[in-house]
Amino acid sequence: MAYRFFSPFPKHLQIRELLLRRIEREFQPGDQFPTEQALAEEFGVTRKTVREALRWIESEGLIRRGRGQGTFVTARPERPADNRVTGMSEHFAQLNLDTSAEVVSKGVETPPPEIAAALHRPHGEPVFRVTRTRHFEGAPLVFNECFVILHYGGRALECDFDQPSLMKELEEAVGESFQEKHQQIEATVADTHLAGLLDIALGAPVLVITRHYVDARGQSALVFRSSYRADRYYYTIDLAHPPDERAAPKRGRAPGRARKAG
Numbered sequence: 001m002a003y004r005f006f007s008p009f010p011k012h013l014q015i016r017e018l019l020l021r022r023i024e025r026e027f028q029p030g031d032q033f034p035t036e037q038a039l040a041e042e043f044g045v046t047r048k049t050v051r052e053a054l055r056w057i058e059s060e061g062l063i064r065r066g067r068g069q070g071t072f073v074t075a076r077p078e079r080p081a082d083n084r085v086t087g088m089s090e091h092f093a094q095l096n097l098d099t100s101a102e103v104v105s106k107g108v109e110t111p112p113p114e115i116a117a118a119l120h121r122p123h124g125e126p127v128f129r130v131t132r133t134r135h136f137e138g139a140p141l142v143f144n145e146c147f148v149i150l151h152y153g154g155r156a157l158e159c160d161f162d163q164p165s166l167m168k169e170l171e172e173a174v175g176e177s178f179q180e181k182h183q184q185i186e187a188t189v190a191d192t193h194l195a196g197l198l199d200i201a202l203g204a205p206v207l208v209i210t211r212h213y214v215d216a217r218g219q220s221a222l223v224f225r226s227s228y229r230a231d232r233y234y235y236t237i238d239l240a241h242p243p244d245e246r247a248a249p250k251r252g253r254a255p256g257r258a259r260k261a262g
Contacts, residue, residue, distance in 0.1 A: 012052035
């Protein structure tokens with residue numbers, strides 16, 4: 001089953017931020033930096049993805065690359081230490097990062113009115129709901145909720161909810177391919193329940209990303225709602241495609257990025 005979704009978080013941006021943190025913490029000017037091949041193997045991505053990440057770091061004068069000479073650190077980033085991450089939490093495991101998921105609850109229940117509306121279900125009609133917390137580097141990062149219409153809910157129980165990609169597990173369990181149709185981003189504050197799950201203060205800022213999915217017939221099927229700690233996460237969008245992805249219809253040349261932090 002194809003795993004299809006809209007990803008506004010290119011992996012090269014995630015890798016770029018991780019490498020910047022590494023330069024800040026582990027390297028001094030003059031130190032040799034890992035090769036493209038070594039980084040590609042470490043993160044489980046192609047050399048092309050690593051090269052895209054390194055290109056920006058080099059343009060900032062932080063590393064120097066020479067054919068046949070290797071890569072060397074020339075300067076450390078002049079910015080305050082930033083412990084936040086960006087991207088889809090499913091990618092963290094794919095990039096071999098220190099991440100884990102813990103199931104909080106699963107079962108059939110009545111969804112909040114805004115979720116029922118997003119699923120085009122009558123208020124009060126139950127859905128299948130599973131919730132998980134994801135930790136990164138030993139601390140809570142995000143609280144994830146997945147609401148699935150009961151048409152798929154029974155088969156959804158067959159999922160391995162401990163796997164990094166819940167979407168992939170759902171598609172395989174129900175034998176259906178889902179497509180993301182709509183995404184909503186909003187800032188809010190932690191209530192008592194969320195504060196306890198994310199280990200933050202009551203009223204601390206939280207970035208909520210709600211993603212709406214439809215099935216192959218275009219019918220609303222499920223909603224993912226992710227509540228991120230704003231002190232550990234920021235939202236990233238790639239506004240254009242890299243030059244080597246140009247195809248009909250033609251796409252822009254220069255990669256861009258916009259940040260949104262809670």
